Amino acid sequence: MNSTPVKTGFRFLIIFFLLSALSMGGLSYATKLGAAKLGSFYTDENEDYIRKQVSGLLSGLTYEQAMKYEAALQKISSLSQVIAKQAGFFLSRIHTYGKVPMNSDEKLTVYPPNGIFSNDPFEMTGINFWGASALTKDVSRELRALSHVDPLIIETRRLIPECTTAYIVTESGISRYFPNTHNVEKLPPPAEYDMRKEDFCVMAGPEKNPSRKAVWTSTSPEKNGNRLLTVSSPIYSSKGKYMGIAALDVRPELILNALSDTGHHLREIPEGLFSFLTDDTGRLVACPPERLKMFGFETDPDGFSGGNKLSEASESDIRDLARAMTDKKNQVRQFSGNGHPHMIAFHPIPSAGWQLAAVLPESVFLASVRNTAGQMALTAEKLRVGFITGAAILLLLSTGTMITLFIRQFASPEPPADTEMQLSGNEISDSHAINILIKKYLKMKNGELTENDLVMEDDLVMEDDLIMEDDLIMEDGEEPEVKDPEPGLVDSHSKIVGVMKKLDEMQKDHSVKLRKEMAERQRVASEIRHLSTRLITSNEEGRKELAQDLHDEFGQTLAALHMNAETLQNSIPSDLTEQRLASGSLIGLIEQLGDKIRSISSDLRPDLLDDLGLVPTLDWYVKEFTEQQPDIKVEFQAVGFGNRRRLSSEVELVLYRIFQESMNNIVKHAKAEIVDVTLTHNYPNVIFTIKDNGVGFDEETKGKEGIGLLGMRERVVAINGQVDIRSLVDRGTMIRLEVPVD
The missing domain is CATH 3.30.450.20 (PAS domain)
Structure with missing residues (x-):
């Protein structure tokens, strides 16, 4: 046994192990330090940026709202000044307006708990008097003169939703207010409480307010706990005498x-x-x-x-x-x-x-920035832990490899004996082809066969020596010479031929059924289009009859009613002013009703379409639309319609209805500012385009579900035309129609 490779590999693994450990520690420390610095940099930079953005946002927000409420407060202030001037006018002419009150049933009675005079709680306007223990003639005349300001107080309170109370307080100790809450029973005696000493009266007086402008103050809380903001305008007579204040209470939560x-x-x-x-x-x-x-x-x-x-x-x-x-x-x-x-x-x-x-x-x-920085730190920590784990696994694998090499040097395992029978190449190929055909047969039987499942040549790879059906047919009916084929190959060939015939028969049956189904669908679609056309035609005939009935029957009746009303007005004597005004109002209502009926009749079926044709009708509609919707600019042009060229009544009606539906959609949904309408006669077709710069819609969702757009398609198909509707979100919508006119 040669130990040199083992020693060399062992040294290499030790060096690799040490270098990997050092690299792992260094990279781990560098990753942690870099993540900390990156997170700090990200947080600082983004916080400064977001502060600038929020600063601009809050500045614009407060400026807009301050200007908005400046306008609202000026409006409320001007209304209080109007009440003050009106009160000064009547008080300056007290000898005239102090004789008869606005309400003849107005009576004041004293309330014993506090000695304050007040009127009936069921009166529209509430009245309190606490300036003296008795009602003198001067006070009574002042009360009657101020009663002429009541309609203005009531109307001002109704005009301003933010206003809770509109009232007048005079130097003589009179207050008139709307609505009449009848708070006299809750007021303390005059010796303990005097409304004239409240801030809203004092600040509007001549000492604090020499410029005589409207003054805003904060008053005591309401019943619901919310404090009120009060605008007070001083009342001066025509000679410059200070008479009191006119005030409006406003809820501050609206601001x-x-x-x-x-x-x-x-x-x-x-x-x-x-x-x-x-x-x-x-x-x-x-x-x-x-x-x-x-x-x-x-x-x-x-x-x-x-x-x-x-x-x-x-x-x-x-x-x-x-x-x-x-x-x-x-x-x-x-x-x-x-x-x-x-x-x-x-x-x-x-x-x-x-x-x-x-x-x-x-x-x-800043929550999003800090959350993102925290997520970055967590991600960096996960990466660092993952890196350390991967390096540790690599070291373990290296150690295992070293041990394996060392063991294999001493003992080499014997190769495993073959214990399983292997199929020959021909048997594997034939079995594979048969399995493919059987699977596709089962799919076709269940109706699941798709284009990708069709039997392709590559799926049926056979051996070159496989006997096919064509090989068995020879000239003169002679049988071919077969050199002792193996039984397995003959059986495989028979199975393949049988399956292929069965697949061919099923494919033919499937094609016949498919053609029948397509023919039936075409027939149903044709019937639906026919019914849709008849429904549209019937609807238009009904519109035309209803428009004609409105014009003939109601028009004549309203004309006769208008003439009778004018005759009635002329017969009323000139001194009966109220009756003449009432008859004049009746005539105005009749005229409004006539205009409304004519408008409805034109919407149902404009006479211009039948009398003058499509182009004049579209001109008229655009003018009417521009008057009703001045914020939308409509540009209309007709090309190729010289010498008053007319289209068939059916085509003109379809184009007009589609134009009418498109303009209604633009008003309701598009929020467009410019609409471009072009009608072009380009023989043998008419091209009609309607394009806007509105908000548009998503064609894949909303556009396909719209009933109005579906109605447009049905109308165009009924006259053998084509319609193309294109739209992009925030880019606008274009409807293009192409209709044959030959």
Whole structure:
């Protein structure tokens, strides 16, 4: 036995083992260090990037909402100023309007618990008077003059969904408000409570408000715990005398929840995003109560906060934030609230002198980065563990190989004896071919045979000396000379020939059944198309008859009714103003009904289509459509229709209906801005294309399920035409029709 190869292999394996161990340790350490540095770099870079993105997002979000609510607050402020001017007008002319009240049944009675005068709780407008212990003539005249402002107060309250109460408070101690909650029984005596001393009255008065503008303040909570925002406008007489205020109470949560309505900026509103309002002194006007602890304040049991000053917070970051917000400048910055970093953006609302702020915790928008860094660290650790495991397995295999080589050097195993009978080459080949044919026969029998299962030449590889059927047919009927074939080969040949004949017969039967099934499907499809054509024709005839009946019967009746109404109006004396106005309203309703019936009749079957043809009808439809949908630009052109060329009535009707259905789909679904319509007469065909730049749809799903698109195809097939509908998501839709007109 020569031991030299064993020693050489043994040395090689030892060296390989040591090098592998060292490499494994070095690479493991390098992988761990590199993963740590990569994770740190990834986290730092992405956090800075996301902070910039969130900063821009919050800035744009608060700017948009501040401008939106600036417009809304200006609208509400202007309405309160209108009420104030109207009240000043009537009070300046108290000698005229103080004689008769708007409501003749208006009566005030005193309530003994507090000595305040009030009206009936069933009146539309509530009235309280606490300025004196008796109703003097001057007070009564002022009450009657102010009653003429009631319709404006009621209408203003109904016009503004955010408004809870609209009211007037005068210097004489009168308040008129809508809706009438009849709160007089809950009010304390005038000596304990005077509404004229509330902030919303004092801040709008001449001392605090010399410019006489509308003033916004925060008032006491409602019954549901939410504080109200009040806009007050001073009332001055024509001579410049201060008479009181006109005010509207608004719910602040409509502003605080504003950021939840900006879905076009964020695919999902991040958890933790909230907003709050501060006044010009840094005092919280409104803030969600669960967020007060972030500023170091106790939760407000009334609901939305008011009264806490950010400048008085315990944390220095909050006080710095308050100073920045009182500068009235929009800004985005970071601050620490309740020990956690946050991103805040704020923007002024000029009409109210407030700041609208939006806050988002950093833990929310940086969570994805930190989660990704954690996943990267876990992945790197798994790779490192996998590498160490693989190296250890490799070392074990090397050791096993070394031991095996050492053992084989001393003892070589004897080759195993053949104990099984082997099939000859001819027997294997024939058996394989027969098995293939039998399997395919069974598939054909069960109806499972496919194109891939057809018997191919390569599947039936026979030996060159296999006896086939053609080899057994000789000229003059002589039998061929066979040199003692082996019995196994003869049996295999017979089996193959029999199976092939059986397969040929079954294939012929299958072809006959398939042709019959295809003929039956073509017949059913033809009948369906015929029925669809008849259904469309019947539907159009019904539309035409209904349109004719509406035009003839209802049109004549409405014309006669219009003439009778005008005659009735002319017969009413001019001094009966209300009756003449009522008859005028009746005439207007009759005219509207006539326009509606004509519109319905045109939609059912436009007269222009039968009288003038397709091109004038499409021109008319485009003009009507543009008036009703000014945001959608429709460009229509007809090519090859000179000298008023007409198509057959059936073709014109199909093209018009498809155009009508397409325009309806564009309005309902497409959200398009431009529609391009082209009608081309290119003998012997007419090509009609309708293309828009809308949102489109997925042809593989939504497009194939649309009933309207299916109806288009049925109409075009009925006149032997072709329709091609192409659409891409966010790229628009194109419908192309090609119809023979010969």
